[in-house]
Amino acid sequence: MKIIPKQYQELEVIFEAINSENSRCIAFASPNGHSGATSLAISVAKRLSGRNERVLVIDLNTCNPMSGNDLVSMPNALAKWSFGDISCQLNAQAIDDFYFLSITQLQDLALVREKDVFGMAILMLKQEFDYILFDMSPICKKNHANFPLHLLLSVTDLLLLDIALGKTTQETLDTVVSELKQANCKRYEIVVSQMFMPPLGERLIESINKRCFKLPKLKHRLINFVNKQHWLFHGV
Known part of the structure; x- marks a missing residue:
């Protein structure tokens, strides 16, 4: 996974978008995956932690959860946690200068689908962390285990949508934008990745x-x- 250096202009533009709305809960997603949304989430987390901010990255990508290949210092065993109790605060583990919760250890996914439970959990996490970053499943990939899009966007201040030149078509982008509107997305910005462009x-x-x-x-x-x-x- 390629991490964008902290001083790159691309990150500075993203931070302007984050700071302009005082966004504290930020989601990262792509239409179909493999366009760099996870790399972007980790890069932003490292940049924020470099400002002495307490940053929590919550991996909610059921299609491709983060692994040791993505996070070098990820321990072999991660603690179980739930949005339904204080374990989401107590069991967040310090990894690569920020804190981390993995969906692979999330318990009671059915309970999470209750909006009040999830909203209260995020409210508690905001007391503990300055920023909460969500790495989402690809929006166009549907399966029963996906974290509900409308629920996640109900607490998100900003969604950064990573599209890939040479891969994401206009039709796919239109479908994603329609999905975001149906889920009552408050605000989204498009980040363009060139990883699929030929040299x-x-x-x-x-x-x-x-x-x-x-x-x-x-x-x-x-x-x-x-x-x-x-x-x-x-x-x-």
Whole structure:
């Protein structure tokens, strides 16, 4: 998992969105998964903890829960916890400069579906932590174990929707936006990920072949020049 360095401009823009609305409960999601929403959540958590804020990351992604590959210092055994009692506060574990609760150890998921129980739990957690970050399941992937979208968004100040260039279609994005409206999403911002875009060098060569097909010598010189720029062929 790629973590965005704390000083990157991309994170600064995200923090402007967070600070402009005094957002304390922030959700991270993607349409279909594998676009970088989890990486973004961890990057934001690290950036916030670097300001001496107490940050809690709650992994609610039933499709792809966080693992030791995502969090280097994750212990082998995580404590059981529930939104229905104080264990959600007591059993949050310190990992990578922030605190963490995993859905793999969440008990009483049926109880969570009661809005009052969940709302009271988040109210208690706000007394303990400055920020609560939710890593959500992909919005377009439906299964009975998913955490209810409308319930999560009822306590969320801001949703950061991570879409992937080269993967997320306009039709998929329209479906997600419709889902968010039905769930009464208070506010969402779109974060664009380029992880599925081909390297710039490949795209430049493709463009040269299309535009210079009648000028073979110029085409050959330009392609040779691009091929020598090795940095253009690293994936973004």
